[in-house]
Amino acid sequence: MINGSKVLDHSIRWAMVGGGKGSQIGYIHRSAALRDNNFQLVAGAFDVNPERGIEFAKELGVAPDRAYPDYKTMFAEEKKRPDGIEAVSIATPNSLHYEVCRAALEAGLHVVCEKPLCFTSEQAEELVKLAEEKHRVVGVTYGYSGHQMIQQARQMIKNGDLGEIRVINMSFAFGGYYYKIEETNPAAKWRFDPKKAGPSFALGDVGTHPLFLIEAMIPDLQIRNLMCTKRSFVEGRELEDNAFVIMNLKGSEHVQDNAQVYCWASSINCGARHDHVVRIVGSKASIEWDDERPNQLLYEIEGQPRQVLERGYGYLYPAARLEDRIGGGHAEGLFEAWANLYRRFAIAMDHADHSEYIDFWYPDVKAGANGVKWIEKCVESADDGAKWVDFD
């Protein structure tokens, strides 16, 4: 078990851009990063209002003189210090992700960024290239992928427990935006504004989550082509509130050629909570995972009784027990999943100046870029009457 043992012999000096007082996403970033002392919060440009930012810094135990009015100042000032920041997390509105990420990389910082990484594939490729040149880590917070049972799924697929993958049925379909919530709820408003949210809502904000889950579970996953149908069921929305995507996969070691993926992304699925479920069907067995019961993984071998695997138990693969914090039977939640990601980000950052880490994975800049590309391709297909579009 982890039990909060640090994975590094030091703590990475870390700052945030955005995520100020009252920000839900800022809180989960801090909870995750600080959980095991692998990161130390030493600076921040938390708030567009500098005074509020300083107040908040004090509450967090950050020295007031390291609470900066904006990210540019922070990057510049911190560079001058011998104990300046080494890594930064970006918890700003989507439309700023790209410029802050680029600036951070150029300042020689490791980055943790909310998805979507940026709005276009061109931007994404630039960031990929820049990260490589600078030899810096960019971690993307696909938080659900930090759950231990995702790691178990990955190991099972790698070990051939499912046989060759044939079909994937997945969804992330919640219900809260079933009416024009953006008229009264400001937190919802920007999500339907293309300038602030990018070219998509349901696909970009919702659908990319299960997409990354299957990328995490299936190391050699490659999309051949896809078709997408999307629309807004609530009148007057500029971006879709519901979408469906079908993908054909390329054959590979663990995937039968032209395996199919069905993906439902929705915000108008009335009465559902998340309905964020991934079912992977292989030629021998299937697995199924649901983010609302993240400590379980269904394992169904044809011709045998259905099995329910539980987080923290001895029968799991070692990789799935590495990040156990409280023992099987106890409920871990989304905060632990994020903490697991940050733990991996710390390891990746620590290794960035040394050698390649064999078989170590985390949602990296390429994963972020892939998500951006997927949204583009889906939008392209949908806008052309749900035609089939090659992915490459």
Added chain:
Amino acid sequence: MINGSKVLDHSIRWAMVGGGKGSQIGYIHRSAALRDNNFQLVAGAFDVNPERGIEFAKELGVAPDRAYPDYKTMFAEEKKRPDGIEAVSIATPNSLHYEVCRAALEAGLHVVCEKPLCFTSEQAEELVKLAEEKHRVVGVTYGYSGHQMIQQARQMIKNGDLGEIRVINMSFAFGGYYYKIEETNPAAKWRFDPKKAGPSFALGDVGTHPLFLIEAMIPDLQIRNLMCTKRSFVEGRELEDNAFVIMNLKGSEHVQDNAQVYCWASSINCGARHDHVVRIVGSKASIEWDDERPNQLLYEIEGQPRQVLERGYGYLYPAARLEDRIGGGHAEGLFEAWANLYRRFAIAMDHADHSEYIDFWYPDVKAGANGVKWIEKCVESADDGAKWVDFD
């Protein structure tokens, strides 16, 4: 509660074609028809082997001289009797459905037929026309639609409890044909032979079930267009073992225009039992039904706690309690669902010579014809590279 009370003041004189000794489908037909004495089994062409047919007739309490060698003889001989049969159920291989059904209608008999009713829309339209001309009932055994909670769903939609329907996500995806079972299991072999099974397996044999469920639940459901992708994941099969269909619906009283339906039909969903689930998402609430827990119906109103409706309870719509046989809490199963259909067939047959029955529904000849057309349209789309095809 029904408690076996007859709905008619007499018993309909009834025969079977096929469904001989050891036939699973024959058994469920008899269990359903005879359950409440609305039908009386008086004759049959049970078996291609006449002697075996006579033996079986005795076991069933049918007079040996009314155990016929084939359906033609039966229809001809029974016509001569004053107490001849009034209705016949067809439990033969699919490829005979059409000709037996036509012959029965021409002989002036009511018919109960296994789905698919026939192989082509032309045949289907002929049967629809013939049934109308002869003023005879053709009931199609979409057995799952007989469950009481389907009736509850229908009433809820009719009463606007869901608001306007926007999305339907449904599947029937079992796993048993994940390997080349047809090489060793004769009961599976014909299903992949187009001559015996028609133009489709996964769509025709499996996918038509959830299709009829939503037709039953949504009285004014109309498909505008659809796209289908299908293939066989097990090598060497002539018919698909897996398919996916997306449909756009026409707007109507209960359906938002261009509402979408996602339908996964599969026989290679390893480890699943039925995975026969229909979720209907409206503008106010959703419902979800699973044939493996048929006595329950999930009812999820956005912003309120999820509800689980249970068969047999007083809070259901009266129509959903009409066919209660054992009281809430007790498990009813598929046999009761079939018995409910046969009860409705009996009512429909009884009324056929009198007036129209207001708001009375059962899976009728048009439902059967619609299923055949749906298969054709799906195959057309899939064979043309998953293009969109208009339904009308």
Added chain:
Amino acid sequence: MINGSKVLDHSIRWAMVGGGKGSQIGYIHRSAALRDNNFQLVAGAFDVNPERGIEFAKELGVAPDRAYPDYKTMFAEEKKRPDGIEAVSIATPNSLHYEVCRAALEAGLHVVCEKPLCFTSEQAEELVKLAEEKHRVVGVTYGYSGHQMIQQARQMIKNGDLGEIRVINMSFAFGGYYYKIEETNPAAKWRFDPKKAGPSFALGDVGTHPLFLIEAMIPDLQIRNLMCTKRSFVEGRELEDNAFVIMNLKGSEHVQDNAQVYCWASSINCGARHDHVVRIVGSKASIEWDDERPNQLLYEIEGQPRQVLERGYGYLYPAARLEDRIGGGHAEGLFEAWANLYRRFAIAMDHADHSEYIDFWYPDVKAGANGVKWIEKCVESADDGAKWVDFD
């Protein structure tokens, strides 16, 4: 699969006492007995009102002259006929069970009786003795025990899959009598009247069901002693609406000495449906069964993933597949469970004149007598301030 194949080469001539028009219990008896043609309904004393009885006989296809005004007349008249009844089912109020059962045995008839068999152990012992002398079968309709997964549980325990049994936690706790329902609902009234219901309600009418389930699952179950606490939570009831029993078991091949059973029987468990659940904990593994999902059996081996066994699948013990009617995945319900019992009653009756049937079990007269004794012992304990009472 059974598929309705008769297990006998003839049909047992069968009658009912009680179970007239509108009777729920009469309906389930007939549905079960007639399901596979092992019984043939030829006579009945269905109703205290003779004319109504004759009308109902006609509806059932029973000759009017064999619809008798009372059981005594029926037993006498049928005895004179060469084709007289061979077996009778008793579906009268509880207070008549004993006298009708005794009369039927004395008339040389096989008997199927609702539980409780009678009101006192003395009566029960007399019936046990009489059944032995007359070499007649008395089947008691503990309907839930007919589910196939009970058979699976029995085989698992016999084969030592659970190790030695240590703890059993069970309940039958519904909620419908949470208020004084007997004031308005006549069907509930007699249940709280000791003259009509016997010395107990919650224990006798409800608690005996899980008791028989564990007797069915554990062939060598023997109670050493027990304590019971019972009361009525709704004021003014003569009989208890809630009870709890703890039992110590004698050691045996499959049971660790002083294994404990916890049994909650209730009719005031608000909002529950049946809550009829049996969990059996062994030294290696546990199983759990719930009558609301009768097609499943949980199987939990310590240190391994939880398993869900499903009715009708090939991995079950052969005895658990013997009575399969529709194949795995499909929902069977309580009517099939009863039909399975009647099938076994038919076999038992057929064998009664021949040899002992090796390892064949059904809820017999001794099971019925044991239930009566258990109620007595529980009442004795509860009335003495929940003291411990020896069972023998």
Added chain:
Amino acid sequence: MINGSKVLDHSIRWAMVGGGKGSQIGYIHRSAALRDNNFQLVAGAFDVNPERGIEFAKELGVAPDRAYPDYKTMFAEEKKRPDGIEAVSIATPNSLHYEVCRAALEAGLHVVCEKPLCFTSEQAEELVKLAEEKHRVVGVTYGYSGHQMIQQARQMIKNGDLGEIRVINMSFAFGGYYYKIEETNPAAKWRFDPKKAGPSFALGDVGTHPLFLIEAMIPDLQIRNLMCTKRSFVEGRELEDNAFVIMNLKGSEHVQDNAQVYCWASSINCGARHDHVVRIVGSKASIEWDDERPNQLLYEIEGQPRQVLERGYGYLYPAARLEDRIGGGHAEGLFEAWANLYRRFAIAMDHADHSEYIDFWYPDVKAGANGVKWIEKCVESADDGAKWVDFD
């Protein structure tokens, strides 16, 4: 939502006794206390090995000179500092709880202590008295009670949503100690040694958890009398591995007189994970909570569909939303439950020198003392042949 906003305007200076490197319980204390900056870890007697303690302090960011060799030294040295500790958490073996807790109170410190608080009622009463005299807070870490849905349950009962409480059925029954695990697993060994674990294992270590849950849910819960049966099913254990308790409650505003509680505590429930479930049955409705799905609460009103309440949603009582950290649908886990308790401890400590806090609850010293007394009474009953014992 909390979002990590501090509830105090300062951070309480806090230390730990025990909970050194590799300690699971130490980790959860730190994760909980530090989560929202209400506490600040400034000192510790983490380890019996002083050097290891200093190393670990460094890893945690604690100044090495405040890493003490033992609790006595720490309490003495910290008292001399102007910035000395204000509160201490005790994460030592059970046998030290009493003496450390007493010493901390005498040193004027607030205390957070693992359950059991101590081994005897005499000790417990002394601690209750001492805490009152010193006006210090003693928080007891009944961690599960920190889940938000427990708060919801409490509000529902207070508001009369269940009517009067009649029956409670609860369990905490895991399976891991089904064999003599203590022979090979040192972490399990002390649990069966009365000198280290106190007079009970299953009751004390396991059963007290659901006991406190119902105390938390039902503000006016009072036990009248109880009976207990306990034993070890694994041979050679000095303390019980399985126990059952029946309690009668005193009547009160929310509880019907002589309401009954059934409590199963076990460590030999093979294959179960926690099976930590509390069902509370009232005269109108029931609720049910399971620690393995802590974000849900079943709500079953008799005569209405079952409801599933979800953490974080707007239909909950405000008190149940106060500690929401991530929004409904997302999974929170045990770490959040503990963090909620520490948040309440912080509030209680802050208020200790001021006024009484109206209607504020947390597991306090009286709750801890009540648990100790309950164990004593259970042991007394069980040792006297499961006799009934008055609680007061």
